[in-house]
Amino acid sequence: MLxxxxxxxxWIAPRRLNGSVLRAFSMAAGExxxxxxxxxxxxxxxxxxxxxxxxxxxDVTVIxxxxxxxxxNCGLPFYIGGGIKDRSVLALQTPxxxxxSLGVKVLVNTEAVSIDRKAKTIAxxxxxxxxxxxxxxxxxxxxxxxxxxxx
Numbered sequence: 001m002l003x004x005x006x007x008x009x010x011w012i013a014p015r016r017l018n019g020s021v022l023r024a025f026s027m028a029a030g031e032x033x034x035x036x037x038x039x040x041x042x043x044x045x046x047x048x049x050x051x052x053x054x055x056x057x058x059d060v061t062v063i064x065x066x067x068x069x070x071x072x073n074c075g076l077p078f079y080i081g082g083g084i085k086d087r088s089v090l091a092l093q094t095p096x097x098x099x100x101s102l103g104v105k106v107l108v109n110t111e112a113v114s115i116d117r118k119a120k121t122i123a124x125x126x127x128x129x130x131x132x133x134x135x136x137x138x139x140x141x142x143x144x145x146x147x148x149x150x151x
Contacts, residue, residue: 033058036122036136038112040064041071043142045093045106052102061105061134062098063124069095069106115139 035051037044040062048062062069070093078084095106109127116123122134 031057033137034135035060035138035140036134037062037140037142038122039142039144040066040069040106040108041144042073043144044140045070045098045104047140047142048104049093049098049102052104056103059105060103061107061136063110063112063122063134064106064108065111067108069093069098069108 035048035058037048037060040048041064044062044064048060051058052060068091071090072092075084075090079087079090084090095108098104098106107124107126110124111126112122113125113131114123115121120136120139122136122139124132124134126132
């Protein structure tokens with residue numbers, strides 16, 4: 001099963017990353033890496049949390065376009081069907097909880113606009129229109145997917 005595809009310092013994660021792939025990011029002891037995940041929820045947030053549990057020496061940032069960094073996918077049918085009235089009960093982790101418990105910096109409502117592979121930076125823009133350049137040593141793309149309506 002394909003868990004990640006490596007393109008130089010950039011990893012593309014079509015599915016959740018397994019522990020052996022994440023251990024590759026926990027480089028030599030004492031060597032801190034700036035690891036940036038583009039995409040949260042099931043792929044990015046889960047892998048970022050696992051990476052910090054394996055080695056908290058890394059500086060980990062998650063960039064997520066939506067307001068949610070982690071939520072219970074299995075509860076979505078109940079929310080859509082009206083069984084769950086408050087959407088916030090589906091939130092498993094918040095940016096604050098990931099930061100305080102694991103030291104992961106989470107940027108929600110923020111879009112990765114461009115990647116400069118030579119400079120190893122990501123240009124981001126949040127909903128308020130503020131831009132920021134984020135440097136990385138390792139970049140993991142976990143953007144998820146968009147639903148497709150069959151013809």
